[in-house]
Amino acid sequence: MLHKLFLTLPLLSLICLAVASPLEPRAPVPGLIDALLNGVLSTIGQLIKDVLNGVKSAQSGEISTKPLICLSSVDKCCIWYDVSKDLTGRFKGADGQCNDNARAAIRMGFHDAGAWDKYSTNGGADGSLLMDFGEIDRPENNGLQSIRLILREVQQKYKVGYADLAQFAHNHATVTCPKGPRIRTFVGRKDATKAAPKGLLPDVHDSADNLIQLFANKGFSAHDLAALVGAHSSAKQRFVEPAKANFPLDTTPGIWDVNFYNETLQKPRDERIFVLPSDEVLSVHPKVNDEWKSFVGNQPHWNEDYAKAFVRMSLLGVDNVNALSDCTRTLPVARPNGK
Ligand code: HEM
Incomplete structure (x- = not known):
């Protein structure tokens, strides 16, 4: 009996392979990002791996102004210089401190990415909360309505991805706050095709x-x-x-x-x-x-600890890490002395 089973198993798997044709859309494989960072990595994949393993800092002071000629087909960061300038006007108060929009953007980056866990096949840093899937009406997202509308306006203006914008805005907001970290900022994520799973954001009254x-x-x-x-x-x-x-x-x-x-x-x-x-x-x-x-x-x-943890946060559910671009240089300068 057992002998027969061993003979039929390889046959069964062959049939399964044939049924799952390469044209069939496949759900992303669940699991932590660390599993993706094995084998042959692109330069960016290696950088992300080094940051998550603490080999390289999760913060960077690399800065540049927008080149006079910036070709978006060559440099994926071109548009982010413009987004960055725009967000500074929205996130920095007249007193030089970060304002209500900035704190809401920080929470937005977390609530978009954080609706994910290692068992999920969608969700994470995919922009779903900024998009039209109704997530904004979930009770845990109360208070994020205004920043969502602001960021949607920014998205309309610059035509950037929702997923990248949610994380870029978070990282822009933290460095806009005096003493805030300048977190390594990656772009190139895929936008969501449906709402994030429910029940994966923390409850303020939980143990x-x-x-x-x-x-x-x-x-x-x-x-x-x-x-x-x-x-x-x-x-x-x-x-x-x-x-x-x-x-x-x-x-x-x-x-x-x-x-x-x-x-x-x-x-x-x-x-x-x-x-x-x-x-x-x-x-x-x-x-x-x-x-x-x-x-x-x-x-x-x-x-440093926040920046490292948030790099991980900003990549939850992102399965194309090797194809991302590092656009940290488009962020405003950090003000470690608070001035
Ligand atoms: C145990 C985990 C957490 C719980 C239970 C929690 C819960 C909350 C609650 C209840 C509020 C107040 C909302 C309101 O009444 O307006 C809040 C605000 C906020 N949370 Fe969290 N949070 C958690 C983790 C985080 C994390 C990881 C981040 C960012 C990385 C974050 C960023 C913020 C920010 C910036 C605000 C202020 C929003 C504003 O002033 O508009 N939280 N959080």
């Missing part, structure tokens, strides 16, 4: 263990999560406690600084800030607390 697991399924360690939620350094809340709408999550929401890490640990707390229940439970969780404390007073450590 720390569940939140850690949710992020682990996206390829992030508990320490990565500690770095990522630091984005709440430049954040405000409106819907968790409406009576305290527009309360910032640290005392300096226009600056990308490490006050957030210190201020969430303080008891009693500064009355001007609101601490999210999720940040509360994460900050004291044994798998997170040591890293959380290590960011207090250490801006360079946090910026």
Whole structure:
């Protein structure tokens, strides 16, 4: 009996191969990006691998102005110089700090990319939240309506991809905040063809263990999560406690600084800030607390860890990593001294 089964198995797989003809559209293979970064890599694939493995920094100071003659057929970054200039006008306040549009763009980059896990066959950094699949009406995306409309206007004007724009805007916003990291910025992603799967963004009232697991399924360690939620350094809340709408999550929401890490640990707390229940439970969780404390007073450590984790975030679900282009040079200059 067993003997017969062994004989028929190769035959069955041959039949399956014949049925799955090469013309048939194939769903993307689920799994973490690390599996894609094996074998022969392009220069960009190797760079991404080195960044994710900590061999190269996830931040870059490389900068250039738009060449007088910029041929989009040769240089995929040409249009991003224009997008970058446009976003600066929208993200930087008169006081030189990052404004409400910037903080919403930071959250947008996360909510677009983060709706993915290693079991997903779609979702991730695919622009679906900016597109017309109805994701903006999901409760977890409340508050992102205005930045979505702004970024759609930018998309219309420059005809860039939605997926790239969501991530470019995030990276532009962080470096527009004084002290913010200048995160390596890649373009060339494919836009979504349908809505991202539901239930993959974090719930503010969930337990720390569940939140850690949710992020682990996206390829992030508990320490990565500690770095990522630091984005709440430049954040405000409106819907968790409406009576305290527009309360910032640290005392300096226009600056990308490490006050957030210190201020969430303080008891009693500064009355001007609101601490999210999720940040509360994460900050004291044994798998997170040591890293959380290590960011207090250490801006360079946090910026590098955030940038590294966000490069991974910005590539969740992206299956053409070897074909991307590095357009970091089109971003505004970083202001590490806050000036
Ligand atoms: C445990 C994970 C997280 C939870 C539960 C969470 C939850 C929330 C909640 C409830 C708000 C307030 C929304 C409102 O009432 O207006 C918020 C704001 C924000 N979040 Fe998160 N978040 C998480 C992780 C992240 C990550 C990883 C990022 C970015 C990488 C991020 C960026 C932001 C930003 C920038 C804001 C401010 C938005 C604004 O002021 O318009 N969050 N988050």
